[in-house]
Amino acid sequence: MKRTSLKDIAQRVGVSTALVSYVLNNKKEGRISKAIAERIRETARAMNYRTNQIAKSLKTNKTMTIGLVLADISNPFSSAIARVIEDAANESRYTVLFGSADENPERFRRLVDIFRDRQVDGLILLPPNGVGEDIRRLYEQRVPFVQLDRYYPASPGNVVALDNFTAGFDGASLLLSTGRSRIGLIAFESQLYHLRQRKLGYQQACLQAGIPPEPSLVAELGVHQLEKTVPAAIDKLLKNGADSLFFLSNTLSAIGLRHLNQLPIRVPDDLAVVSFDENELLDLFYAPLTYLQQPLEQMGRKAIEILLAAMENPQHITRINFPATLVRRRSA
Amino acid sequence: MKRTSLKDIAQRVGVSTALVSYVLNNKKEGRISKAIAERIRETARAMNYRTNQIAKSLKTNKTMTIGLVLADISNPFSSAIARVIEDAANESRYTVLFGSADENPERFRRLVDIFRDRQVDGLILLPPNGVGEDIRRLYEQRVPFVQLDRYYPASPGNVVALDNFTAGFDGASLLLSTGRSRIGLIAFESQLYHLRQRKLGYQQACLQAGIPPEPSLVAELGVHQLEKTVPAAIDKLLKNGADSLFFLSNTLSAIGLRHLNQLPIRVPDDLAVVSFDENELLDLFYAPLTYLQQPLEQMGRKAIEILLAAMENPQHITRINFPATLVRRRSA
DNA sequence: TAAAATGGTTTAATCGATTAAACCGTTAAC
DNA sequence: GTTAACGGTTTAATCGATTAAACCATTTTA
Numbered sequence: 001m002k003r004t005s006l007k008d009i010a011q012r013v014g015v016s017t018a019l020v021s022y023v024l025n026n027k028k029e030g031r032i033s034k035a036i037a038e039r040i041r042e043t044a045r046a047m048n049y050r051t052n053q054i055a056k057s058l059k060t061n062k063t064m065t066i067g068l069v070l071a072d073i074s075n076p077f078s079s080a081i082a083r084v085i086e087d088a089a090n091e092s093r094y095t096v097l098f099g100s101a102d103e104n105p106e107r108f109r110r111l112v113d114i115f116r117d118r119q120v121d122g123l124i125l126l127p128p129n130g131v132g133e134d135i136r137r138l139y140e141q142r143v144p145f146v147q148l149d150r151y152y153p154a155s156p157g158n159v160v161a162l163d164n165f166t167a168g169f170d171g172a173s174l175l176l177s178t179g180r181s182r183i184g185l186i187a188f189e190s191q192l193y194h195l196r197q198r199k200l201g202y203q204q205a206c207l208q209a210g211i212p213p214e215p216s217l218v219a220e221l222g223v224h225q226l227e228k229t230v231p232a233a234i235d236k237l238l239k240n241g242a243d244s245l246f247f248l249s250n251t252l253s254a255i256g257l258r259h260l261n262q263l264p265i266r267v268p269d270d271l272a273v274v275s276f277d278e279n280e281l282l283d284l285f286y287a288p289l290t291y292l293q294q295p296l297e298q299m300g301r302k303a304i305e306i307l308l309a310a311m312e313n314p315q316h317i318t319r320i321n322f323p324a325t326l327v328r329r330r331s332a
Numbered sequence: 333m334k335r336t337s338l339k340d341i342a343q344r345v346g347v348s349t350a351l352v353s354y355v356l357n358n359k360k361e362g363r364i365s366k367a368i369a370e371r372i373r374e375t376a377r378a379m380n381y382r383t384n385q386i387a388k389s390l391k392t393n394k395t396m397t398i399g400l401v402l403a404d405i406s407n408p409f410s411s412a413i414a415r416v417i418e419d420a421a422n423e424s425r426y427t428v429l430f431g432s433a434d435e436n437p438e439r440f441r442r443l444v445d446i447f448r449d450r451q452v453d454g455l456i457l458l459p460p461n462g463v464g465e466d467i468r469r470l471y472e473q474r475v476p477f478v479q480l481d482r483y484y485p486a487s488p489g490n491v492v493a494l495d496n497f498t499a500g501f502d503g504a505s506l507l508l509s510t511g512r513s514r515i516g517l518i519a520f521e522s523q524l525y526h527l528r529q530r531k532l533g534y535q536q537a538c539l540q541a542g543i544p545p546e547p548s549l550v551a552e553l554g555v556h557q558l559e560k561t562v563p564a565a566i567d568k569l570l571k572n573g574a575d576s577l578f579f580l581s582n583t584l585s586a587i588g589l590r591h592l593n594q595l596p597i598r599v600p601d602d603l604a605v606v607s608f609d610e611n612e613l614l615d616l617f618y619a620p621l622t623y624l625q626q627p628l629e630q631m632g633r634k635a636i637e638i639l640l641a642a643m644e645n646p647q648h649i650t651r652i653n654f655p656a657t658l659v660r661r662r663s664a
Numbered sequence: 665t666a667a668a669a670t671g672g673t674t675t676a677a678t679c680g681a682t683t684a685a686a687c688c689g690t691t692a693a694c
Numbered sequence: 695g696t697t698a699a700c701g702g703t704t705t706a707a708t709c710g711a712t713t714a715a716a717c718c719a720t721t722t723t724a
């Protein structure tokens with residue numbers, strides 16, 4: 001059964017498609033006779049008419065569609081963001097296309113291209129390592145986009161992110177304030193700016209406390225095989241005398257806690273722990289985690305707000321950093 | 333900067349758009365002179381041409397797009413499915429539109445309508461309570477779709493789901509086999525068939541073990557305010573003498589375990605626990621959970637496979653139930 | 665009474681592709 | 695030497711909307 005088109009309605013009613021379009025879009029209000037308008041509306045309803053967005057998009061050059069490129073939709077952090085973006089976009093009548101780049105620049109580029117081919121009106125990007133140039137190019141091509149969570153400070157364009165330096169500083173400071181002086185850092189070896197900043201914050205806190213940087217207390221891991229490398233890193237840091245651990249992302253802490261669960265070590269007595277990012281399931285750890293909470297809801301909504309503004313007026317650039325909240329519980 | 337169109341290339345090269353289209357789509361192979369073909373390809377590259385999918389879709393009546401309606405993308409189960417669907421769809425060059433229906437029939441209908449307006453080629457649906465009629469209508473309208481995970485047995489069309497009855501049966505049987513006879517069931521009051529089946533499986537297992545159904549050991553909760561209702565239900569079941577708990581979904585167990593964590597009760601000694609659905613974070617519970625694992629990867633891929641087949645030939649209906657795997661660990 | 669305004673509707677171009685059919689030289693076939 | 699086949703390319707219709715401009719009756723204004 002073919003969907004009914006404007007033409008079908010026009011034929012049935014005996015008018016031109018133009019008139020049908022005007023009526024159904026409430027254009028030319030008042031200039032159309034009540035009687036015919038009603039007949040058109042009635043017929044449209046009866047024939048179950050729904051506008052073909054593809055055709056409309058082609059003409060209007062607007063798809064009412066937003067592309068969301070994230071790391072991995074099955075990661076709780078990504079999916080939490082996705083949900084906020086979805087809701088905020090829907091409220092403005094936008095639909096979301098999504099794709100997982102898996103920290104892979106190639107996939108990232110592919111997704112951006114695919115979304116652009118589909119003429120998305122804008123992009124929300126959580127870019128992986130190594131796509132700074134691509135971001136710059138998007139900017140130069142005047143593609144409306146917002147970098148969310150992760151970003152390239154040297155690349156121009158809109159940014160919504162955490163104040164990662166302060167967050168890292170605060171996390172380390174908390175540990176220091178509880179008398180810990182040998183903070184083991186579990187981080188990614190990533191060059192991603194937001195992760196670098198977290199680490200810098202941690203280092204700054206240590207320095208201010210008179211503690212010189214100690215490489216043996218820092219583990220920087222590749223994105224792959226974390227199931228193996230995180231436990232190994234923890235073991236190494238413990239051997240090197242760490243009295244506390246600071247996980248710089250939720251992926252790291254999720255795996256790390258599972259390992260800690262199996263060690264004959266008590267948190268927080270033997271080892272204090274602080275992590276990034278909220279996750280209700282981390283509550284299941286026997287010592288509920290102390291963590292740095294990102295205001296995801298706010299950040300996601302802001303990102304959409306900025307994107308919509310950028311779609312209106314590409315000149316308008318916004319770069320915002322939100323503060324993290326230190327949620328203190330039992331682990332530190 | 334406007335994107336370059338076929339017309340732009342045609343003008344530059346001095347040929348018709350038809351020829352450009354033929355070349356770039358590798359149609360009419362051999363009937364086009366090598367020299368011109370190369371010039372066209374070269375120019376397309378130089379002008380950074382990318383085909384406008386919207387225009388292409390309008391003409392070909394194919395959008396290479398699939399709509400995914402799930403419960404809530406931020407729920408780990410949903411996002412795990414989403415990831416599988418994304419990958420499987422991408423492999424066949426489809427892009428995924430997604431939306432969260434939040435167990436709300438109204439939202440479900442809205443999403444389906446929006447996706448259809450966007451001319452998706454097919455739908456993967458995880459429908460909420462109360463949309464059986466809508467599913468039937470989709471079928472009658474020959475919209476290609478697959479119900480995944482949840483489904484209406486009375487509604488026609490493709491289905492990929494778990495063998496929920498057997499899964500429920502197996503979960504309860506395990507508890508019975510460890511000597512538990514008072515199994516507390518924590519379920520949704522939902523009419524959703526897949527959840528009903530799980531409960532029926534549990535009941536059947538109990539009956540076969542000579543244990544008559546005891547309503548005081550069954551808690552059926554609404555989808556809202558689970559943070560309050562799950563703990564309350566657990567307390568009630570324990571008071572009624574439950575010696576084990578069977579959570580019928582991951583949402584329920586995630587919240588339930590957090591409560592158990594705070595009770596002066598040891599799992600599995602005082603209370604055995606079995607849950608549905610995998611979730612690596614549930615490992616953080618001090619007694620790693622025994623659970624019924626759904627073959628999500630297989631199910632998702634099968635769903636896409638069936639959907640693609642249905643898009644080719646709507647006559648071909650498939651309904652499959654996959655077996656769950658009982659993963660036994662410490663909690664039971 | 666002629667010109668202008670108004671109301672109601674249609675015409676036709678357009679968005680950017682795809683594709684069957686037509687076209688027109690050459691070359692091959694009989 | 696006429697016809698047929700072929701190779702290479704263009705013409706033009708089409709997908710389903712949107713929308714400026716044109717059109718044509720009335721009615722109002724000067």
